[in-house]
Amino acid sequence: MSDATAKREERRKFQAIRGTRDLLPPETALWNRVEQTAHEVFSTFGFGEIRLPIFEPTELFARAVGGETDIVSKEMYTFEDHGFVELEQVRAALIITKTFDIKDVSSFSAFERNVLNYVSTLRERFNSAEVPKTPENERVLDSILNLFERMNHFLKKYLETPADSHADMFDQYLLDVKHALRSFHFGDVLSLRPEATASVCRAYIEHNMQQLPQPVKLYYMGPMFRRERPQKGRYRQFYQIGAEILGGSDAPAIDAEVIEMLMTYFDKVGLHGATLYINSIGHNAENCRRGYVANLKAALEKVKDKLCPDSQRRIDTNPLRVLDSKLESEQPIIATLPHIADHLCDECKTNYAEVKRQLEVRGVLYQENWRLVRGLDYYMRTTFEITAPGLGSQNAVCGGGRYDGLVELLGGPPTKGIGFAIGEDRLILSLQESGKAKVEQGRDVYIAWMGEHAYAAAIRAAKDLRNAGFSVELPPLEQKFGKALGQADKLGAKYALILGDNEVSEALWTIKTLSTGEQQKLPEPELLQFLRDQKPESQ
RNA sequence: GUGGGAGUAGCUCAGCUGGUAGAGCGUCGGACUGUGGCUCCGAAAGUCGCGGGUUCAAAUCCCGUCUCCCACCCCA
Numbered sequence A: 001m002s003d004a005t006a007k008r009e010e011r012r013k014f015q016a017i018r019g020t021r022d023l024l025p026p027e028t029a030l031w032n033r034v035e036q037t038a039h040e041v042f043s044t045f046g047f048g049e050i051r052l053p054i055f056e057p058t059e060l061f062a063r064a065v066g067g068e069t070d071i072v073s074k075e076m077y078t079f080e081d082h083g084f085v086e087l088e089q090v091r092a093a094l095i096i097t098k099t100f101d102i103k104d105v106s107s108f109s110a111f112e113r114n115v116l117n118y119v120s121t122l123r124e125r126f127n128s129a130e131v132p133k134t135p136e137n138e139r140v141l142d143s144i145l146n147l148f149e150r151m152n153h154f155l156k157k158y159l160e161t162p163a164d165s166h167a168d169m170f171d172q173y174l175l176d177v178k179h180a181l182r183s184f185h186f187g188d189v190l191s192l193r194p195e196a197t198a199s200v201c202r203a204y205i206e207h208n209m210q211q212l213p214q215p216v217k218l219y220y221m222g223p224m225f226r227r228e229r230p231q232k233g234r235y236r237q238f239y240q241i242g243a244e245i246l247g248g249s250d251a252p253a254i255d256a257e258v259i260e261m262l263m264t265y266f267d268k269v270g271l272h273g274a275t276l277y278i279n280s281i282g283h284n285a286e287n288c289r290r291g292y293v294a295n296l297k298a299a300l301e302k303v304k305d306k307l308c309p310d311s312q313r314r315i316d317t318n319p320l321r322v323l324d325s326k327l328e329s330e331q332p333i334i335a336t337l338p339h340i341a342d343h344l345c346d347e348c349k350t351n352y353a354e355v356k357r358q359l360e361v362r363g364v365l366y367q368e369n370w371r372l373v374r375g376l377d378y379y380m381r382t383t384f385e386i387t388a389p390g391l392g393s394q395n396a397v398c399g400g401g402r403y404d405g406l407v408e409l410l411g412g413p414p415t416k417g418i419g420f421a422i423g424e425d426r427l428i429l430s431l432q433e434s435g436k437a438k439v440e441q442g443r444d445v446y447i448a449w450m451g452e453h454a455y456a457a458a459i460r461a462a463k464d465l466r467n468a469g470f471s472v473e474l475p476p477l478e479q480k481f482g483k484a485l486g487q488a489d490k491l492g493a494k495y496a497l498i499l500g501d502n503e504v505s506e507a508l509w510t511i512k513t514l515s516t517g518e519q520q521k522l523p524e525p526e527l528l529q530f531l532r533d534q535k536p537e538s539q
Numbered sequence B: 001g002u003g004g005g006a007g008u009a010g011c012u013c014a015g016c017u018g019g020u021a022g023a024g025c026g027u028c029g030g031a032c033u034g035u036g037g038c039u040c041c042g043a044a045a046g047u048c049g050c051g052g053g054u055u056c057a058a059a060u061c062c063c064g065u066c067u068c069c070c071a072c073c074c075c076a
Helices: A003-013 A027-044 A058-065 A070-074 A085-095 A105-127 A135-160 A164-183 A197-206 A252-269 A289-302 A309-317 A319-324 A328-335 A346-361 A424-433 A452-467 A481-490 A501-506 A524-534
Strands: A055-057 A078-081 A188-192 A216-225 A237-246 A275-280 A380-387 A396-402 A417-423 A445-449 A495-499 A508-513 A519-523
Touching (some): A027 A216, A027 A237, A027 A424, A055 A058, A055 A197, A058 A188, A058 A197, A085 A105, A085 A164, A105 A135, A105 A164, A135 A164, A197 A216, A197 A417, A237 A252, A237 A424, A252 A346, A252 A380, A252 A396, A275 A346, A289 A309, A289 A319, A309 A319, A346 A380, A417 A424, A445 A452, A445 A481, A452 A495, A452 A501, A452 A524, A481 A495, A495 A501, A495 A524, A501 A508, A508 A524
Parallel strands (some): A445 A495
Antiparallel strands (some): A055 A188, A078 A188, A275 A380, A380 A396, A396 A417, A495 A508, A508 A519
8 A cells, every 4th residue: 555545544534523523713703702692691691601521421311301212212422431441352252252053062161151250250340349339230240140040951951852943042041141241331321411401400409509599590501412313403513502590489480581581692693583482381290291192192093094104103102293293294184183282281371371471571572383392301381492594404593491390300309490402503504694604803913024123023013912902913934025915915914014124223113004005104102002093992 | 214415626616428637716936025905927736535347448337335415303
């Protein structure tokens, strides 16, 4: 292989992995603006920033988001956190062992010996708590011993009266052994966070935030991870900006204020054409949502044969999800289904009415959408979603809702909660599509210098200007003035500071306004003041 | 996981029914050794995503594969 070929192959090998991407200037300036605006707006509503770990125990997400959801069951990046490389290698070797011929007793007993050795090593580590001393691990160790006992028993019987039909049975035992080997955990099972609400609740509990004045208002921003197929506005590493209100009351005014804050933020950040959809999905009780779901399920069963396979499957897995099917052919059918609003209990009904009234008092425009259901298990009562133009089929920039039971579900005190998450990638996409993405990039001053003496002055000037907050480009090598001004132009500089022998000997510096071509000479101490005066508005 | 589209210079793309690689923009240098944007000249940069097949000959035709994009699923 030639050097060139090798190099090319390496270049191909090292690229951002699927669903992840680099954000580069000038785009990153827009990201900063979006995030800065969130800091500003959220803090005016009394929210404080919380910074959370990127990974947590898998169990936290399984419990909070719901073990049956796609997010948890197939989209999380999960790994075991341990340092036992050699144990893992032994396990891998045992697991790849091929199926035995049931008559080949000697190779089976060799395998058995190896496994039992391995199990006793694990047992030692387990007893000394080097590997997690969990009931699950204990069970796994016992079950392996148990399986071998039964296999030996089975084998003895087989050798007395051989029968081929029994070979399958033997294979099944073997599969069970391999499965058990795999189920033993050397370390904690962790996952990259697919969302942040669970972490916020965990932190609320862990830091006893119920002792703080209630409610506690927190916001966060950062990357989340889901292993989905990438498409427009959807990445495997994506960014969310979210906020949660925990504790205190569940007054409808709180729901309304969170939404008001959200709309204020979108307005400040320059998002146009955003539409707010709201709904109430009641609470998990027989006289409320559970009753509705049963009702819906029955209605769906009646029209089952008219639905697509996906929707048919959802009748059992998650009937509410049928409601947001996008299939054209299903729309007339869905229109005939019962509405949840007609099945809410009295409290949820008045709660929803009051949320709407509170929104109106705040001048927040909304559209009711009875088909709006949230994908995560923890939501109840108020749910909302905001869509924006320019996003393709993934047109939701924000989703949120109330989750009163969640903190308790995670082992904390009974606590009210409501929150939302903004898809930052999608927000940025929509801003870019609507042309609201202009962010100033150029330098303020480009220093065109020539000659040793001038260079000393140029360094001094650069230092002063930067201290004063101007963005300054100081070329490292001497250039002809023509070239320097060309560079200044390409970099989008507003001014060129021209420093050559003339300037040094006269002690007058030349400052040139590039847009107009005007230039004037100033004594060194007046330069800063000149630039400050020129600056249109320095917030 | 399932479908559809696309991969040619840093970017946007042309390259017809096979004949050995092009443009514009950008980058760098020069015309232009104290004044930018314009113009002109020049240069660097591609084994045409990768692998295989057909052929005297493949960017072009066939097969496979990878990646990206879009949609479904799911969700922010």
